Amino acid sequence: MDSVEVPEVVVLRLPLYVRALSQLMSESAEVVSSQQLGSLLQMTPAQIRKDLSYFGRFGKQGRGYNVRFLLNELQEILGLDREWRACLVGVGRLGRAIINYPGFHRDNFRIVAAFDGDQSQVGNKIGAFDVQPMSELSETVCDKKITIGIVAVPAQQAQNVINELVENNIKGILNYAPVAANVPMNIVIRNIDPVLSLQSMTFYLRHLT
Amino acid sequence: MDSVEVPEVVVLRLPLYVRALSQLMSESAEVVSSQQLGSLLQMTPAQIRKDLSYFGRFGKQGRGYNVRFLLNELQEILGLDREWRACLVGVGRLGRAIINYPGFHRDNFRIVAAFDGDQSQVGNKIGAFDVQPMSELSETVCDKKITIGIVAVPAQQAQNVINELVENNIKGILNYAPVAANVPMNIVIRNIDPVLSLQSMTFYLRHLT
Structure with missing residues (x-):
C-alpha cells in the first residue's frame, strides 16, 4: 500500500x-x-x-x-502505534488551552517544548516546561526528536512561524491561526479553525431561518 | 442552485x-x-x-x-451575509476559551447564551452573560433566535447534550467533544478535534522518522 x-x-x-x-x-x-x-x-x-x-x-x-x-x-x-512529539509555538491564552488539553497525550501525541517570539514570555513556566526563545528551536527539535509543530500565534505572525518550523525540520503543522498558510509540498498541514467549520455549516442552514 | x-x-x-x-x-x-x-x-x-x-x-x-x-x-x-447566533453548552476551561475566541464575532457568529448541566456553574458570569441551567434552553433558543449549538462538555455527556439541543430546535452543532456523535439527517454537525487532525497527518509522516 x-x-x-x-x-x-x-x-x-x-x-x-x-x-x-x-x-x-x-x-x-x-x-x-x-x-x-x-x-x-x-x-x-x-x-x-x-x-x-x-x-x-x-x-x-x-x-x-x-x-x-x-x-x-x-x-x-495511520502511524498511531508510536509516540509523536510536538512543540507549541505561541503561549497566549490559546496556547495555554492547547497545553492543558488532555486529548493529545491520551492519544500518543506529546507536546515536549513551548516557544514564543515574545521575549517577555521566555522563561515562564507552561505545563511542565519553560517557554523557550525561537532561537533555540533548531537545537530542541533535533534533541527532542520533534516532528510536529503546533502554531498558536496571531494570524499575522503565523506564516513566518510556519516557515521557521519548516526550515527547522518540522514535517507536520497543526495550525490554529486563522490564515491560509503556505507550506512546501512535502509538509503536511492541518488547520484547526472553528470559523471555517461554521462557515461551511451555514451553507446548509441558510434557507432554514 | x-x-x-x-x-x-x-x-x-x-x-x-x-x-x-x-x-x-x-x-x-x-x-x-x-x-x-x-x-x-x-x-x-x-x-x-x-x-x-x-x-x-x-x-x-x-x-x-x-x-x-x-x-x-x-x-x-454560504449564508455569511447575515448574523448567526449560537449558544455554548459547557463552561469549563474549553468553554471559556471558546467564549473568549475573537474569531467568531469577527465573522458574524455571535455566542449569545451559555448553559451548563452542573448546577454549581449556573449563575456564574461568563463573558457578558450568566450561565443558565439546561432547563432554560428551550425558551432561550426561541427568544434569542439561536440556530447553532456549540458543545464543550466532556465526551461522555456529549451525545445527551446534542440530543437535547436538537430537540430544542438547534439546526447546527459545532462539537468540541471527542466523540462520533449521532444526529438526525437534517442536522448539520461539525467536529472540532485536533487529535483527529493529527491522526490523519501521521499517515503521511509515518515513513519519515
Missing part, C-alpha cells in the same frame, strides 16, 4: 474509524458489520467497505470485521 | 476561498486568476474552476475573477 494511492478524503476518515472501533472495544464488542459501523459514523456500508478496500481485505463476506484486528491495523496504517 | 447538488467536499472548501479573497481584498487586489488563487490555496486552477462552476460563471476566460464580486457571491452562497 502506497500512501499516494489513497485519496486524502479517505485518510481523513480513518481516524473516525479508529475512534468508533475504540468505542466498540470499550463496550467489549468483538465483531462489527459495515452496517453497524456505518450507523455509528453516519456513512453507508458501501462507503466503509470501499474506504477499507484501499488497505486490504479486513472482513469476511457476511461475517463483519473483527474489532480488535481492524483497530490495530488502522492504528498501524 | 440546489444545495443537494453540490458535493460536501466543495462546500467545505468555499470558506477557504472566502478567506483567501478577503486577504486579497485587504491587499487591494481587484482581479485574481485561478492560478493565483490556486497558489494561495495549494490547489490546481482546474479544481478551483470546477468548484466555482457549481455556482455559475464567475470569471471570463483569460480575465480572471473580480475579487470583490466573487467574495460577495461566495459569502451569500
Whole structure:
C-alpha cells in the first residue's frame, strides 16, 4: 500500500474509524458489520467497505470485521502505534488551552517544548516546561526528536512561524491561526479553525431561518 | 442552485476561498486568476474552476475573477451575509476559551447564551452573560433566535447534550467533544478535534522518522 494511492478524503476518515472501533472495544464488542459501523459514523456500508478496500481485505463476506484486528491495523496504517512529539509555538491564552488539553497525550501525541517570539514570555513556566526563545528551536527539535509543530500565534505572525518550523525540520503543522498558510509540498498541514467549520455549516442552514 | 447538488467536499472548501479573497481584498487586489488563487490555496486552477462552476460563471476566460464580486457571491452562497447566533453548552476551561475566541464575532457568529448541566456553574458570569441551567434552553433558543449549538462538555455527556439541543430546535452543532456523535439527517454537525487532525497527518509522516 502506497500512501499516494489513497485519496486524502479517505485518510481523513480513518481516524473516525479508529475512534468508533475504540468505542466498540470499550463496550467489549468483538465483531462489527459495515452496517453497524456505518450507523455509528453516519456513512453507508458501501462507503466503509470501499474506504477499507484501499488497505486490504479486513472482513469476511457476511461475517463483519473483527474489532480488535481492524483497530490495530488502522492504528498501524495511520502511524498511531508510536509516540509523536510536538512543540507549541505561541503561549497566549490559546496556547495555554492547547497545553492543558488532555486529548493529545491520551492519544500518543506529546507536546515536549513551548516557544514564543515574545521575549517577555521566555522563561515562564507552561505545563511542565519553560517557554523557550525561537532561537533555540533548531537545537530542541533535533534533541527532542520533534516532528510536529503546533502554531498558536496571531494570524499575522503565523506564516513566518510556519516557515521557521519548516526550515527547522518540522514535517507536520497543526495550525490554529486563522490564515491560509503556505507550506512546501512535502509538509503536511492541518488547520484547526472553528470559523471555517461554521462557515461551511451555514451553507446548509441558510434557507432554514 | 440546489444545495443537494453540490458535493460536501466543495462546500467545505468555499470558506477557504472566502478567506483567501478577503486577504486579497485587504491587499487591494481587484482581479485574481485561478492560478493565483490556486497558489494561495495549494490547489490546481482546474479544481478551483470546477468548484466555482457549481455556482455559475464567475470569471471570463483569460480575465480572471473580480475579487470583490466573487467574495460577495461566495459569502451569500454560504449564508455569511447575515448574523448567526449560537449558544455554548459547557463552561469549563474549553468553554471559556471558546467564549473568549475573537474569531467568531469577527465573522458574524455571535455566542449569545451559555448553559451548563452542573448546577454549581449556573449563575456564574461568563463573558457578558450568566450561565443558565439546561432547563432554560428551550425558551432561550426561541427568544434569542439561536440556530447553532456549540458543545464543550466532556465526551461522555456529549451525545445527551446534542440530543437535547436538537430537540430544542438547534439546526447546527459545532462539537468540541471527542466523540462520533449521532444526529438526525437534517442536522448539520461539525467536529472540532485536533487529535483527529493529527491522526490523519501521521499517515503521511509515518515513513519519515
